[in-house]
Every structure is written in C-alpha cells, then in structure tokens.
Amino acid sequence: LGPTVDVGSLVSQGCRPIGQPLVVTKAERNIVYELGGQPAYDRLMEIAKAGLTEDEVRMVNEGLFMGLVIDEHQLEFGPGDFLVRNVMGFDPENGAIAVNDIVDVGTTAQFHVRDATTADEELRRLLAGQEADAALVFTCNGRGKRLFGTPHHDADLVDVALDGAPAAGLFCQGEFGPVGGRNFVHGFTASIALLKGS
Template sequence: MADTMRWVNALSTRPSLEAAVREVVARSQAQLGSPADLGLVFISSTFASEYPRLLPLLSEALDLPVLVGCGGGGIVGMAGDPIQEIREIEGETALSLTLARLPGVKLHAFHLSAEDLPDLDSPPDAWAELVGVDPAEQPNFILMAEPVFSSINDLLQGLDYAYPGAIKVGGLTDGSGMGHGNLFCNGKLYRDGVVGVALSGNLVMETIVAQGCRPIGQPFRVVEGDRNIMIKIAPEAAQPGSTSDSTPLEALQELLQDLSEEDRELAQHSLFVGIAQSEFKQQLEQGDFLIRNLLGVDPRAGAVAIGDRVRPGQRIQFHLRDADASATDLETLLRRYQAQSGQTSAAGALMFSCLGRGEGYGKPNFDSTLFRRYITHAPVSGFFCNGEIGPVGSTTFLHGYTSVFGICRARQV
C-alpha cells in the first residue's frame, strides 16, 4: 500500500474548531494508514475569526511536508464513517481535510503576490523562476486566490505561457478572514495574492469544466468587432462577404422569436455568449465554448458588448443558464468524460464550484451528486468560489457560475 497513490478525505461539521480538527485528523489518518505527502484543507467562513488558529492546531496533530488550503463560503468533503458520501456544506460550520500519499510525485507549494508577477512581455523563464518549478517537469497546478487579487488573469496567462499543456484548477475565495487572511500555505496564513501547489511526476490530472449553460440557435462568426464589442456577425454557414451579415442585436431578436415562452423569459436575465475555443473543430458541442457575460446592447447601432475581447473570425453562440441547463451541461460532460477515458473511479478529485450553484439552484449537493453517479469511487474535496479556475480548450480561464473538477490518478505505465 505504501507504493500506491491514495487520497482520503474527512469532513467535520462540529462547531468547535478544536473538535473539528480532531475529527478530520483522526478519520483521515485512520483511512490513509501511512504518512501523507500532501494535505489540502478547506474551512468555512463561519470559522473566519479563528483562521489564525487552524494551522497551529493542524501542525500539532500532523506532520505534513506540504499543506495548502483556504476558507470558503461553502465546503465540500466526505461525510460519514465507514460509508462515506460527498457533502456540500453551505453557510454552516465545516472543515474538510484531504490527505494524499503520492509516491513518485514531486510537490512544490508557493505563495505569490501581485507585486511578484513578471510583466506580460517577460519570457516564460521569468514565470518558471517565480513559481520555482522547471517546465520540463510537466507540473499540474492547484490554485487558490483572494477575490481582490486583480492580477489573476495575468497569472493564468503567464502560467499558460510558461507551462503549456499543464492543467491549472482552483478558485477565488469568498474574501472572509476578518482581516487575518484566508489563504494557507505550509504553516503561514496569507491575506493577499495566491497560494498553490505544483504536482509533477507520477500524477495525471483531468478536468471537467461545467459552465452551466446550453446553446440556443445557431453558431455565428464575428464579422466586425472592437475590443469587447461585437458589431457585425453572420451565420457560420454563410459565405464570407455575403449579404447575411447582421448586427448582433438583429440576430438575437430573430433568435428570440423562435424560442419557447419559457426560454424567452429566461433570456431576460440569464442570456450569455459562448466563444468557441477551437478554430478548426467542425461540429461544436457543449464544453467547446468559453461562456462570457452579455454586458450591454447599443439599440441604435445593434452592437453587443460581452465580458471578453472579440475578433473577426471567431465563432460565437448565444447560451441560456438555469438549474436545468446546469444539470444537463454537467451530465453531458461527465458522460463524455467516462466514454472517452473509460474510467469510473480515480485516486481523488477536487471540486471548485460557484457560490451561485448548489443550494442556489434549489438542491443541496447539486453537482457532487451528479459527479458521484459517473465517478463512483474517489474522495472529493473543495470549496465554493467567487470565481473558478479551469481550462477550456488549451487555455486556462477564470469563470463564473461554473463547477470545475480536477480528477487525479497515477500515470499508467
């Protein structure tokens, strides 16, 4: 067993921090049965005033080479003993501790502040030197950042530049911490920036990024755009330069006429734009789009502003989001993952879900229940975020209203 990758998790809802720490440490150590290489801790914001006490309590009970984590408005972990189930605890006291035995995996924990980041014109080596991990090691990353960390998009762009092909998952905390901070990294509590861990070697991380939307209508190509404003679009099937060009508002009004009454009502407050991330994929599917907010409409010009830059030639499609769409989206992606990977289990999994999901959709344990239906054996832990980090295509993005799963297993030799 000592040479086998193993993840375990324990979740406590005890109101006393000391009692919660004792419970998660005792249960996780009993399950693991050998020294851990990595610890991941997620603690609910109801404990915010006691965040400075968490790491000293854990260090008294555990000897961990690497321990990272954060606070969150909701906490995900495994409840029950001996039969465990995934629980999403929202708005209540909770502490989740994951311990992992990772033979053949090299771990490197780090904290970065905005002042540390290289200029975006810097070479990849500058980012690798900052993080402290050689790109040749092909690491994967778990990242947790404060919501006021304004350089998060620069960081993700820099990490993609320095570590192309590396998986990066995580999320922004809810900002709790009573001025003390809520980012934990190897015995220290941080108030700003980002904490993370790089994992390289005998570990594969696969992702499911469920943005909670379903496409409506047909795909379009951007004919004319300026920064984040779409000025002219045309149906994807139309020939370049044809008379089928229209303003986005005209296309949207025509699309709305073909929707059901229920979807037209939903479009009044839950309409989004999906930007296709592949230039070449002929048949676009759910998961192929980066979902962005529709920020505003110019009724006179018919232009539409969205929450990202646009450029001529990009493919876009309008989307709707609600609880049913979110469930369908996640289930579609889980089925596809299972069919493509052939896997129904993993060593461990991480879940980073938007604060607006879960009970916000009227159902507790909303995403984790679906996840367990397809990945039947894997301890899951994580937290509810103010923004979720995960890849779409080969690029890492900061999302909203999304659930990101990082699924970990040993490499198959």
C-alpha cells in the same frame, strides 16, 4: 501533488445554445457590433422573434451568454467547443452587445442560456466513466441551490460518479479550467480536478 499523481480535469459550463452560430464581422475589444454582417442586437432580436420557448425567454431574462468558438477548424460545433461568456449589456441604437471578454473579428459566436437541466446533463456526461482516487471540486456560487434548487448538486454528482472517493472543494466567484484544450477563467462553472495515483 508529486510525480505519482495524475491530474485530470473537466469543466461544466452549464449552458446550451440558442439560435445559430454566426461569425463576428465587426468588434472592438469586448464590444460586438456585427454578427454575420448585421447589427449584433438585431441578430439577438431575430432569435427572439423566431420563437423562443417560454422557458428560453425566462432564461434570457435571467442572464444571456455568448459562446465563442475556441477551435475554428471544425465543420460543426457542439458542447465543449464554446467558451461561454456573460453578455454584460447591449445598445439597441447602435446594435452593439458587450461581452465580458475580448472578441476578435472572425470568431464564430452563438448565444447561450444557462439552465439547471443542461448543467446537470453536462456534468453527468463529463463525469461518466471517469475514475479517480480523489477530486477537488470548484463550483461557482451561482450554481448549487440558486441554479438547481437543492444544495450540493455538483458535489453529490461527483460523489456518485467516483463511487464515494474523497472530495474537497469550495464555492468560487471565478473558476479556472480547460475548455477546448486551453485554460480559461470562467464564471458559473463546475471545474473539477480528478486525482489518480499512478
């Protein structure tokens, strides 16, 4: 792009937490056996029994995620502090939960669900006040009409936020972008490069 183009970036993961953050106390590679000293599956069931709303139960059934804290040196965790990963499965007998990433003992984790309202609000918040001469929009093929019920949701938000600046992009099945100041490969995200001439 050249030295006269500044590139900014943002990633909308589109998920919100359920339950409370817990420390991973036993894990091997991508299998989480214990959260807070208890079987991980039992912790998930505690959250379910604590009173998920009907919408949250539906979202869990459509796809459960585990957020892994990127920077443990904080007192509280909020949006943008978690790297969100798919829960691939679980074993109620041994209490294990499989996640699509390596999970280290000592990591703070929290279950997440994905929903259109959260994804919309997060992307609007990330785009608020941004200025760019152009944008590159890389959005997961699991977003768009599948998530929002209408096509071009993310592109339309970028168009409005950047006051019609040119934008190009594509649908992906895996997106690159920074969360917590580090780059990762993601799923179900909108990863946007904001281009501004200097």
